[in-house]
Amino acid sequence: MNKCFANNNKEIIPLAIRYSLFLVFLFFISLHAFSKDVKEKPIKLQLKWRNQFQFAGYYAAKIKGFYKENQLNVEIKPGGNGIFPVEEVKKGNADIGIFDPGILLKNNAKQPLVVLATIMQSSGYCIISLKEKKILKPSDLIGKKILAEEGQGWTIFKAILLKEGLDTNKVQIIKRKKDSEEILDNEADAVVTYATSQPQRLTALGYQLNILRPEEYGVDFYGDVIFTTSKFAYKDIEKTNAFIKASIKGWKYALTHQKELIDYILTLPDVVKYGTTRKDLEIEAKEISKLIMPEYVEVGHTNIGRWQYMLNLYQKLGLASKNVTLKNFIYDDEELQINKWILPVVYVVFFVLIIIVSIIFINWQLRNRVRIKTKELQNEIDSRKLAENFANESRQQIELILESSNIGLWELDLITNKKTFNLQFKTILGFPNDFNFLEEDFFERIHPEDLVNVQPLFEILDSAMSLKRMISFRIEKATGEYINVLSSSKILFQNGVQSKISGVLLDIEDIKRKENEIIKVSEELMRRNNELKKFAYITSHNLRGPVVNLSSLYGMIDKESLDKENNLFIDKIGISITKLENTLNDLIEVVSQEKAENLKIAPININDCFQSVLQSIENQIIESGVSFTFNLGVKEISYPKHYFESIILNLITNAIKYRAEDRKLEVIVETFETDDFVGLKLNDNGIGIDLKKNKSKIFGLYQRFNPEIQGKGIGLFIIKSHIESLNGKIEVESELGKGSTFNIYFRKALNF
Structure with missing residues (x-):
């Protein structure tokens, strides 16, 4: 690895020196002519939309004098409805424009375009719709009306639809007249817009939204790029380089001085007219910073490999001609030193794989515990059924059991109204055998809340009604504690007349306690299962961002600058990222089932x-x-x-x-x-x-x-x-x- 760096440094340093000397030579030759050109004709920069933080870098370069330091006079032209940057540049109404990767589809041999720098490493486009429209995935767009500006963003989502095997002709595209709020008037079902500002603005108005982002469906393109015609770019290379340098410097300043730039943007007339607030710009600034990724990629960096990936995808889906190439499409194809990214990428991949393995292990462990608890629960249920069946046995069977079991027996003589209780009955309640247990003692010891329920045991019923009763209730023992008992009664006849009510008493305290334990175990299992689903969802959801970033970083690697050994290493990283994406997608699909x-x-x-x-x-x-x-x-x-x-x-x-x-x-x-x-x-x-x-x-x-x-x-x-x-x-x-x-x-x- 060190040898590779050393070889690269030996090649790069002389090249840098020769390149610098060449630029100095050109600078002195063209200084006079360039200064004269600045005074006579300013550079017109066409923005892709109205003034907002999305273009803060160019404002910073102008108001902080970065363009002026490079002998440039730049006029910034806001965009809006009906203003198409590519057409403005081609017609000569602007010299340089801001657009998105759709520039690939706008390029042609008759009037070739050149990308000067890439500002946003990820696309800010999204499709937003009101919650009630239930547009949750690309297939939901079929048969819907979509608001989109010509060429801006829709080609990305068209690529997603084609990738998903959907017919794009079944989506009706409507030209935007105002902005995203058109979906509030039911003029359309959804709108292609920028995720940095529009969703936040509609949410602040109280609307609930669904958002489709291209990176969620494997289409992670560049965002805003600076472009011009090949003729303008190479007519005065020194001027072009100066513009790129000053613009990138402006962006670096804007990202680190967001408050200052927001203060300036709020002074622009169309910003006030549109009703944009400081809070709107603060939210947009944070989102723009995420798309630029200054902490990972040098601002303005352009990778030829990633452009080739985008072109290949467009061609595969039939959006671009097979004859289109990237020859002369990138203005400054600098070598990218990617070796410094290899170790961090390996660490991140390894860390994410550990998380996935941990999730699988935890899932297996919980499933095993569920199986064990379920078996225990079933055993307890079987035990309870046996106890209930035992209590429903006929009196003859109960009498046989009474001879060897601690089951209480009581009897009410309907003629004398005398009640008797056997020794086992007293034993269950903790009284000695010689204790004179009376009717009053029995009813006084029944839990007050259960008194009404116990009365039917001693009621005389009509012959047409069921003669068997079984009731569970709580009764106080001699020690003062309540236990759960089960008592059943049956009316006995003598000469066709109801003569006695005979009943038994069974201690079911252990069964009740186990029943409560079963309920608690069931509740715990339900809670654990819900926690597992939430954990799996949150983990899969939170992993999507890092995985997309990994895929983006992998796409930026210039393999041609690596030796054979490093290329082999990078390919293995790519395989790991792909497997990780597939595992994550499977996890999301499995845990996303509704109750x-x-x-x-x-x-x-x-x-x-x-x-x-x-x-x-x-x-x-x-x-x-x-x-x-x-x-x-x-x-x-x-x-x-x-x-x-x-x-x-x-x-x-x-x-x-x-x-x-x-x-x-x-x-x-x-x-x-x-x-x-x-x-x-x-x-x-x-x-x-x-x-x-x-x-x-x-x-x-x-x-x-x-x-x-x-x-x-x-x-x-x-x-x-x-x-x-x-x-x-x-x-x-x-x-x-x-x-x-x-x-x-x-x-x-x-x-x-």
Whole structure:
């Protein structure tokens, strides 16, 4: 590693010296002409939107004299509705502009554009919508109206839709007239905007929002970049370098003097007119700093490898021509010394992997404890049932038990009204055998709250009514403590007339105590389970940011500047990051299941749901050539719609994934009805599953049965979880080489 640094330093230092001497030479030659040009014609900088902290670096460079120090006279032109930076620069209305990675799609050989510097290392674009619109994922945008400015941000989300296999033509794009508040008037369902200011502004107005961010779906592009035409950039290299240097210096100053720049921005006319407050700018300043990442990346740094990744993705999704290249697209392609990042990245990856392993271990441990406690609970329940069955035995059986058991016996003579209690009865209550236990003693020792409940034991009932009574209550022992007892009574007849009420008393204090312990254990298990879900959710949610940063940092690495050994090391880091992303995504998907009682049950049209799912995977259907046959004996079902569509989607995509190569894939869908269930049968003629080997684990987590076909092994696990959470069931029939049949039974009456 040190040898690598030494070699690089030997190469870089002479190059830097030659480059510096060359710049000094050019400076003295062009100084006079440059000064004259500054006086005659200022540089016009076109912003991509109206004045706000998003452009604080350029304000700082101007008001602090950084442009002037470099012999530059810069005029800053605010943007807004109907102002498109790329068009302004191409038409000559501006010399330099601020735009986003969509510049790749605006470039052409006739009038080539050049990126001078990258200010934001991550895109600030997002799609915001009101909470009630329920736009939670890219597929929810299908059929919706989206507000977007021409070329700004929408191409990123278009890439996400295409990546997800969705038809972008089914999203209606509407040109913005005002700003994000247009969604408040129901003129549109969502708006493409900047996450640094607009969500905070609408939240402050009292609205609840949903936010879609591109990095959450694997599309992490650059944010704001400084660009110009190739002609302007290379006409006067010294002027171009001076502008880049002064702008970057302005940004560094703005990030460390946020209050001063906010004070200045508040003096700008359009800021006052728009109603932006100091608090709005303070929030925006913090968000802008996160996108620039000054603590990780030198302000203004541009990485050719990351631009190539963005171009490749655009080309793969059909948004950019295959003929487009990055030749001459980056103005100053400086070498990036990335070796200093390797060790921190390794530490972070190692730390995150430790967290993931810890989560898995804790999850396993808690599951094991749940199994043990559940078994103990079942044992206690079985014991209680045995005790209750014992108490319900006939009097003849009880009399046999009384001879060898400590069970109290009492009797009420209905003719003489005399009550008697046996020795075991007294023993249970802690009285000596010679104690004269009277009726008054019995009723006085019953807990006051239970007196009313005990009365039926001694009541004379009509012959038409049940003659057996069983009641549990609390009674005071001779020591003064209360115990739980169970007493039953039965009316005895003599010559067809009710003559006696005979009863027994059983000490159930231990059973009650264990019952309370079972309840406490159950409550503790429920609490631990909820804590586990919260822990898994919080952990997966909080890990997303670091993982995205890791992926971004990895994308910035210039592999061409590394030797073979370091490239091997970097590739291994990349593999680890990918595995970490996949594990995190699986964790999020598994822990994101809703509780059954929180689900919205409503009638849904089965055919409409199938058509919606097939439409969302139209590309896969066309590519695979699958044909469908529907025999829907039942047209409608009451079920959570998103659960039903998730089940259908997983089954169909599995059928497509595991289709046979030697025949056309055919899928037959049937619905039927039983007394308690609505059935769904889905049959395919794919490669099938060896149930003799895999039947016990077919619905397990991370179970895959064909290593030659890519997959995560969580689809059937999620299907089974959905179905069983709503008291349904799923069965599978399959034979290798012939296909598979899944039978799903949805319970008609969903009660929680």
